[in-house]
Amino acid sequence: AQSVTQPDIHITVSEGASLELRCNYSYGATPYLFWYVQSPGQGLQLLLKYFSGDTLVQGIKGFEAEFKRSQSSFNLRKPSVHWSDAAEYFCAVRSYNTDKLIFGTGTRLQVFP
Amino acid sequence: DTGVSQDPRHKITKRGQNVTFRCDPISEHNRLYWYRQTLGQGPEFLTYFQNEAQLEKSRLLSDRFSAERPKGSFSTLEIQRTEQGDSAMYLCASSLGHPSRDYGYTFGSGTRLTVV
Numbered sequence: 001a002q003s004v005t006q007p008d009i010h011i012t013v014s015e016g017a018s019l020e021l022r023c024n025y026s027y028g029a030t031p032y033l034f035w036y037v038q039s040p041g042q043g044l045q046l047l048l049k050y051f052s053g054d055t056l057v058q059g060i061k062g063f064e065a066e067f068k069r070s071q072s073s074f075n076l077r078k079p080s081v082h083w084s085d086a087a088e089y090f091c092a093v094r095s096y097n098t099d100k101l102i103f104g105t106g107t108r109l110q111v112f113p
Numbered sequence: 114d115t116g117v118s119q120d121p122r123h124k125i126t127k128r129g130q131n132v133t134f135r136c137d138p139i140s141e142h143n144r145l146y147w148y149r150q151t152l153g154q155g156p157e158f159l160t161y162f163q164n165e166a167q168l169e170k171s172r173l174l175s176d177r178f179s180a181e182r183p184k185g186s187f188s189t190l191e192i193q194r195t196e197q198g199d200s201a202m203y204l205c206a207s208s209l210g211h212p213s214r215d216y217g218y219t220f221g222s223g224t225r226l227t228v229v
Binding site for chain 2: 004034036041042043044045046049090092098099100101102103104105106
């Protein structure tokens with residue numbers, strides 16, 4: 001069965017530090033991968049997506065993610081975190097045969113000044 | 114176009130009552146999705162439509178839940194005889210559903226349901 005694992009429930013970083021949020025997926029074919037961000041009480045905002053081609057994907061707000069097929073991973077990175085990045089981050093995979101997203105349980109990011 | 118709109122933003126209801134939520138997608142998007150998100154979890158797929166046709170329903174969508182998209186534009190999600198376990202954020206999303214599959218999803222801000 002398709003699944004997404006986000007191993008880190010909660011991450012705390014200092015403002016200006018680098019960030020990497022981990023995402024591993026279980027999927028038999030070429031996955032369609034997404035990262036979303038959610039502020040408290042809000043909906044989901046798309047940060048970036050990967051369908052094919054260059055395995056390093058650039059997104060909004062200075063985020064990037066790298067698809068590594070050999071590791072079944074799609075980790076999200078940012079070189080310098082801002083206080084406004086504090087939020088919940090979700091990785092998701094879309095099945096080839098259906099049109100639904102399967103989400104991980106999320107990683108809550110806390111940023112200290 | 115201001116994105117995906119959901120109404121109401123918050124709903125408090127007594128157990129056993131019926132509730133209905135509305136979602137207005139981005140106008141040119143032909144696909145519309147409903148997800149449910151409980152506290153501390155990622156969103157879980159409930160159902161989706163292409164135009165007015167409901168193409169897939171999750172096992173999470175019990176017989177107390179019904180979703181419609183009668184004219185292929187806005188959609189409603191009704192929960193009958195609400196239970197405390199229905200308390201969650203209900204998220205709507207829309208997409209172009211282009212055959213190339215190279216498309217993303219735009220989510221609304223959600224409707225938070227509290228059953229007391």
